[in-house]
Amino acid sequence: GDSVTQMEGPVTLSEEAFLTINCTYTATGYPSLFWYVQYPGEGLQLLLKATKADDKGSNKGFEATYRKETTSFHLEKGSVQVSDSAVYFCALNSGGYQKVTFGTGTKLQVIP
Amino acid sequence: DVKVTQSSRYLVKRTGEKVFLECVQDMDHENMFWYRQDPGLGLRLIYFSYDVKMKEKGDIPEGYSVSREKKERFSLILESASTNQTSMYLCASISPRYGEQYFGPGTRLTVT
Numbered sequence: 001g002d003s004v005t006q007m008e009g010p011v012t013l014s015e016e017a018f019l020t021i022n023c024t025y026t027a028t029g030y031p032s033l034f035w036y037v038q039y040p041g042e043g044l045q046l047l048l049k050a051t052k053a054d055d056k057g058s059n060k061g062f063e064a065t066y067r068k069e070t071t072s073f074h075l076e077k078g079s080v081q082v083s084d085s086a087v088y089f090c091a092l093n094s095g096g097y098q099k100v101t102f103g104t105g106t107k108l109q110v111i112p
Numbered sequence: 113d114v115k116v117t118q119s120s121r122y123l124v125k126r127t128g129e130k131v132f133l134e135c136v137q138d139m140d141h142e143n144m145f146w147y148r149q150d151p152g153l154g155l156r157l158i159y160f161s162y163d164v165k166m167k168e169k170g171d172i173p174e175g176y177s178v179s180r181e182k183k184e185r186f187s188l189i190l191e192s193a194s195t196n197q198t199s200m201y202l203c204a205s206i207s208p209r210y211g212e213q214y215f216g217p218g219t220r221l222t223v224t
Binding site: 034036041042043044045046089098099100102103 | 143153155202204208
């Protein structure tokens with residue numbers, strides 16, 4: 001079945017540091033890939049998506065590229081801010097009632 | 113703007129009570145989902161619905177039931193609440209185009 005593996009957290013960075021959160025997946029066919037963000041006490045929000053190989057999703061300074069050859073979708077940001085502190089979830093959707101498979105989440109803490 | 117709302121942000125119930133959690137979406141989406149989120153366990157799918165009056169069990173349906181009488185509304189029912197159902201409950205709908213999910217703000221349920 002489908003699965004998503006993302007790096008364990010928590011990740012602690014200083015403000016303005018470079019962020020990478022690794023995500024790899026296993027899926028049949030050609031899934032759509034997503035990053036969601038969850039701020040404390042809230043539900044998940046879609047951060048960015050990519051729907052086919054080599055697509056780059058981007059939003060709020062975050063980027064991720066759909067790499068079919070390495071089955072990866074790593075999240076990056078060049079300069080993190082304290083307000084980026086949250087839990088980040090990698091996810092995929094390979095169809096079939098459109099059920100989504102989530103990774104376990106990576107907590108990011110950015111310190112001033 | 114896309115909206116998924118949940119009836120309560122916080123709820124405290126006693127063991128054995130019947131609990132209703134309601135979710136409403138305004139995007140005319142066919143598919144809706146209920147998850148629970150627990151520390152260290154990520155998101156786990158309880159039930160989903162792909163049409164009015166249609167439902168499918170997710171990964172952890174035991175102790176829960178659902179109701180979908182109208183397209184925009186999806187209810188989660190705890191027939192007899194137990195302390196191990198203390199959790200954050202998240203409702204979501206899904207866009208048919210690329211499969212991105214839209215989440216409500218969550219209900220933090222405490223069963224005492």
